[in-house]
Amino acid sequence: MLEKLFKQPPTKIFLQDGHKSYTYDWLKKKISQVSGLFKQLKLQHQDRLLLAISDEAEMSALFISALLNGITVVITDPESKSPRANSIISKTSPAVIIADKETLESWKLGTDSDVQVISYLKEKGTSAGILGKFLQKTRSETPANDYVRLLENAIPRDISQDPLTEDHIAYIIFTSGTTSDSKGVAITRLNLEAHLLTLEKVYSLNEESSLLNLLFLCHADGCIQGPILAAQTGCSWHKPFRFSLKKIPEFLDYGYANSISHIFVVPAMLHMILSFAENYEDSFLYPEFRAMLSVSAHLDAGLWDAFESTFKIRLSNIYGLTETVAGSLFSGPLSETYKKHSIGKPVDCKICIVNDSFDSVPLGETGELCLMGDHIMKQYWGSPAMTDEVFRNGWFLTGDLASMDEGGFVTIRGRKKNLIISGGINIQPEEITECLLKLEPVQEACAVGMPDEVFGEKLFAVVVLKPGFNTTGTDLVEKCRISLEEKKVPHRIIILQELPKGVSGKVQLNQLRELLAKQQTAQMLIQGNLFENDVLTIAADSFQVPVSALSIRDTSQTIAGWDSLAHLGFITSLEEHFKVRFNTAEIITMNSIRRATELIKEKNG
Amino acid sequence: MKLQALFVLIVFLTTPLIWRVPVFWKANCMAGITFLVLSFIAPLSLLLMLLVAISQWLIWQFDFFQSGRIGYKITCILPLLPLVFYKTEAGVQHWLIPLGLSFYSFRQVHVAFEVYKGQIQKPSLASYFQYLLFLPVMLIGPIHRMPEFKRSLRRMKWNANYFSEGLERILYGFVKIKFLGNFLCSLEIPQIAHQTNHFWLRLYLEVVAFTGNAYFQFAGFSDLAIGSGLLWGIKVMENFNAPFMATNMQEFWQRWHISLSSWCRDYVFYPLLALGRNRWFALICAMLVLALWHEISFRYIVWGIIQGLLILLTVTSRKKLPALSVFINQHPAGRWIGRLWVFHLFSFSCIIIGSEGISSLSENFKNLFF
Numbered sequence: 001m002l003e004k005l006f007k008q009p010p011t012k013i014f015l016q017d018g019h020k021s022y023t024y025d026w027l028k029k030k031i032s033q034v035s036g037l038f039k040q041l042k043l044q045h046q047d048r049l050l051l052a053i054s055d056e057a058e059m060s061a062l063f064i065s066a067l068l069n070g071i072t073v074v075i076t077d078p079e080s081k082s083p084r085a086n087s088i089i090s091k092t093s094p095a096v097i098i099a100d101k102e103t104l105e106s107w108k109l110g111t112d113s114d115v116q117v118i119s120y121l122k123e124k125g126t127s128a129g130i131l132g133k134f135l136q137k138t139r140s141e142t143p144a145n146d147y148v149r150l151l152e153n154a155i156p157r158d159i160s161q162d163p164l165t166e167d168h169i170a171y172i173i174f175t176s177g178t179t180s181d182s183k184g185v186a187i188t189r190l191n192l193e194a195h196l197l198t199l200e201k202v203y204s205l206n207e208e209s210s211l212l213n214l215l216f217l218c219h220a221d222g223c224i225q226g227p228i229l230a231a232q233t234g235c236s237w238h239k240p241f242r243f244s245l246k247k248i249p250e251f252l253d254y255g256y257a258n259s260i261s262h263i264f265v266v267p268a269m270l271h272m273i274l275s276f277a278e279n280y281e282d283s284f285l286y287p288e289f290r291a292m293l294s295v296s297a298h299l300d301a302g303l304w305d306a307f308e309s310t311f312k313i314r315l316s317n318i319y320g321l322t323e324t325v326a327g328s329l330f331s332g333p334l335s336e337t338y339k340k341h342s343i344g345k346p347v348d349c350k351i352c353i354v355n356d357s358f359d360s361v362p363l364g365e366t367g368e369l370c371l372m373g374d375h376i377m378k379q380y381w382g383s384p385a386m387t388d389e390v391f392r393n394g395w396f397l398t399g400d401l402a403s404m405d406e407g408g409f410v411t412i413r414g415r416k417k418n419l420i421i422s423g424g425i426n427i428q429p430e431e432i433t434e435c436l437l438k439l440e441p442v443q444e445a446c447a448v449g450m451p452d453e454v455f456g457e458k459l460f461a462v463v464v465l466k467p468g469f470n471t472t473g474t475d476l477v478e479k480c481r482i483s484l485e486e487k488k489v490p491h492r493i494i495i496l497q498e499l500p501k502g503v504s505g506k507v508q509l510n511q512l513r514e515l516l517a518k519q520q521t522a523q524m525l526i527q528g529n530l531f532e533n534d535v536l537t538i539a540a541d542s543f544q545v546p547v548s549a550l551s552i553r554d555t556s557q558t559i560a561g562w563d564s565l566a567h568l569g570f571i572t573s574l575e576e577h578f579k580v581r582f583n584t585a586e587i588i589t590m591n592s593i594r595r596a597t598e599l600i601k602e603k604n605g
Numbered sequence: 606m607k608l609q610a611l612f613v614l615i616v617f618l619t620t621p622l623i624w625r626v627p628v629f630w631k632a633n634c635m636a637g638i639t640f641l642v643l644s645f646i647a648p649l650s651l652l653l654m655l656l657v658a659i660s661q662w663l664i665w666q667f668d669f670f671q672s673g674r675i676g677y678k679i680t681c682i683l684p685l686l687p688l689v690f691y692k693t694e695a696g697v698q699h700w701l702i703p704l705g706l707s708f709y710s711f712r713q714v715h716v717a718f719e720v721y722k723g724q725i726q727k728p729s730l731a732s733y734f735q736y737l738l739f740l741p742v743m744l745i746g747p748i749h750r751m752p753e754f755k756r757s758l759r760r761m762k763w764n765a766n767y768f769s770e771g772l773e774r775i776l777y778g779f780v781k782i783k784f785l786g787n788f789l790c791s792l793e794i795p796q797i798a799h800q801t802n803h804f805w806l807r808l809y810l811e812v813v814a815f816t817g818n819a820y821f822q823f824a825g826f827s828d829l830a831i832g833s834g835l836l837w838g839i840k841v842m843e844n845f846n847a848p849f850m851a852t853n854m855q856e857f858w859q860r861w862h863i864s865l866s867s868w869c870r871d872y873v874f875y876p877l878l879a880l881g882r883n884r885w886f887a888l889i890c891a892m893l894v895l896a897l898w899h900e901i902s903f904r905y906i907v908w909g910i911i912q913g914l915l916i917l918l919t920v921t922s923r924k925k926l927p928a929l930s931v932f933i934n935q936h937p938a939g940r941w942i943g944r945l946w947v948f949h950l951f952s953f954s955c956i957i958i959g960s961e962g963i964s965s966l967s968e969n970f971k972n973l974f975f
Contacts (some may be wrong), residue, residue, distance in 0.1 A: 019629045253759035587879035
């Protein structure tokens with residue numbers, strides 16, 4: 001595994017992190033150094049090493065070194081809060097923990113454990129000269145368990161010959177869940193090797209490829225389809241910055257400037273990119289570009305169409321789970337698996353779609369999607385009961401509802417399991433409910449996902465307060481921030497007198513969702529989507545185009561009739577209809593229907 | 606011409622250096638070269654540009670005059686003060702207009718206006734200087750825009766096609782200026798005109814040569830700027846898009862000196878439209894600014910008003926005479942009639958700016974039409 005990384009020219013870029021380049025020579029030396037550190041720490045095959053490092057270069061080198069030394073990596077989010085981190089540690093009993101200094105401080109680990117804890121503090125500025133000398137001096141004052149110091153003192157060591165078996169656990173990633181039921185997905189060496197070969201084939205990767213993957217390294221799609229895939233194929237991986245709205249122009253230009261061949265995104269990113277597409281439509285029209293790969297979450301048909309028509313490229317949709325390393329079914333980039341609005345076809349694995357009796361359903365009918373292949377995990381770490389729940393006759397039950405057409409293309413129809421996927425992040429509602437129930441004022445709680453245009457789903461929570469307590473949803477959201485990672489903090493917490501329950505006393509999720517949907521609709525009537533229709537109607541009238549031909553994304557560039565006179569007419573009509581008055585700056589900047597809508601929303605509070 | 610040729614040569618000679626330095630330093634390197642060149646050739650102009658830029662930046666940075674966003678409005682007006690001073694008669698009599706002032710002042714207004722509108726973020730001083738100190742466009746424009754420039758910087762990578770395209774554009778530029786402009790329109794056609802005994806034809810040929818020369822000079826210099834930019838890996842906006850292929854005057858002004866006409870649209874026409882809600886008033890004002898940018902004088906005021914009225918005529922005729930408008934803009938024969946109409950309208954309007962005074966102007970028109 002990962003043999004190609006040792007065959008790359010020393011100066012070839014392994015990771016481009018902003019303006020800093022890490023070559024394959026750096027990686028090889030780092031692996032040798034880290035291997036020496038592992039020996040010094042007396043880490044044996046199958047020992048667990050928990051990693052929670054936010055520095056991409058260091059995290060990648062450690063992960064790759066551990067894989068090559070047969071040490072099982074427990075991949076943990078550096079933003080994990082103390083209860084979850086301690087739960088993961090108690091479940092996996094790692095021999096060594098290497099984590100960011102700040103992260104370790106927030107985890108408040110017990111001191112009586114045998115685990116060796118190493119803290120990592122990213123060096124800031126390592127330039128030579130006076131500053132360099134100063135840093136050298138300060139380094140001697142770092143604590144004995146400082147990773148950088150330990151690494152400097154370690155004796156470099158070559159990787160020994162491969163003595164590992166295929167059942168050897170390569171890494172464990174914990175899915176979202178309560179402290180008691182979060183699942184540690186244990187991926188074996190066979191799973192990983194098999195899937196890396198599949199990805200290499202499906203994406204047509206070679207040593208000339210360049211991957212742009214900004215996803216978090218603590219998630220499978222970030223680490224496997226980033227550094228590990230790059231090391232496997234001997235290509236370069238780019239992670240120049242964290243994705244944010246402000247960075248979208250840079251993101252769009254990065255591909256061309258750096259000859260990126262494959263770009264990994266989640267649908268929420270695609271949605272945001274699309275909002276900033278004006279004047280950037282040519283961003284992916286360059287010779288080296290090969291594929292735009294949507295991973296981690298359901299790709300909405302409307303978003304798919306809009307993205308392809310705007311950027312004039314094919315968007316590929318990858319279906320997979322943490323349990324399947326990364327993917328399983330692929331709609332593109334290969335033409336034979338590509339079908340719009342589907343998850344394509346399975347590659348290097350078998351699928352079946354079954355009903356509740358585990359009988360295959362006819363073509364076109366919906367059932368649960370089941371997978372079988374070398375890349376599918378064999379167990380949840382230390383949880384045989386949970387493992388048994390998801391395997392039947394050797395098939396892995398995905399919990400997703402799907403149907404297959406005559407051509408063998410599969411389409412996702414819904415979800416059987418109770419899971420919220422928000423912006424590509426999997427959230428187990430029970431984890432949120434558990435957190436809320438620990439708050440003093442909360443008597444009952446329930447977390448649900450509500451459909452959202454940008455994130456796919458948005459996390460909402462409904463609570464009932466204990467008698468005598470008086471608090472607001474906003475206060476509860478703030479309290480959740482103490483125990484939950486930012487990505488898992490509910491978007492809104494609504495306080496109700498009681499939760500809708502069935503005769504057995506179980507919370508009726510569908511009724512709860514309907515209740516929330518009604519509340520959302522009421523809010524939209526005041527400030528949201530419903531008046532977008534009014535704006536579209538006025539725009540259609542002003543620009544003399546059918547309303548069906550317009551969308552919120554249209555701009556003065558895309559609407560032929562949007563000249564200065566029509567612009568003035570549009571503004572006057574909006575002012576009359578919404579009883580608002582635009583100022584000079586607003587009139588000048590109103591160059592899209594979205595902008596008009598935003599301005600009216602602002603004015604109406 | 607010599608100065609622009611020198612700029613092209615400097616860009617050409619420094620191209621290997623630009624492509625040698627790391628990506629991070631490329632923009633600074635280009636600004637540094639421009640800074641050095643201007644320090645030697647036009648230190649006053651450089652000083653003026655930097656002083657205005659620093660003043661604007663300080664206002665943005667420290668948010669002076671917070672009430673009513675007056676600070677932002679000051680940053681929009683500030684670059685125009687030296688421009689107006691030098692372009693008025695008093696200025697011209699005592700001083701030489703600083704090199705490239707008309708272009709970089711309008712660039713500074715563009716940035717200030719966009720910051721005011723919230724369309725771009727307040728630039729850092731370094732990125733603002735990088736944008737302003739870009740040698741290829743210093744002398745004769747175009748008035749390129751900051752977002753496009755920054756995008757070009759982000760997309761910078763060695764591209765052999767860019768390089769060869771750049772050389773090609775420079776060649777076209779020299780051909781337009783030296784052969785088509787200086788030789789054909791300035792020497793040959795006037796010579797032919799002088800040989801003819803027909804007075805009207807002689808005058809007509811002179812008008813055509815004047816217009817042709819104006820176009821080839823302007824377009825040629827734009828080609829040199831665009832070509833030089835490409836050598837450094839930066840795409841500069843097109844300034845001319847076959848203007849005499851336009852079938853009406855509104856389209857003509859979307860094709861002629863695009864960077865200036867779009868500047869006037871964005872920073873004069875739209876703001877006045879938004880303020881007064883009167884399209885025609887905004888249009889005439891925009892065309893006046895466009896004209897006065899060339900020279901602050903009576904003949905340019907008249908010329909600007911006429912351009913505005915011609916656009917107004919185009920728009921009105923589209924409504925009042927839809928059949929004629931469809932014929933001119935859609936029928937193949939109609940399109941050629943439209944092109945001839947546009948060429949002649951523009952050429953004849955140029956008599957105003959080619960004439961020395963009112964008497965000379967009336968004489969020329971009398972000879973041509975009566």
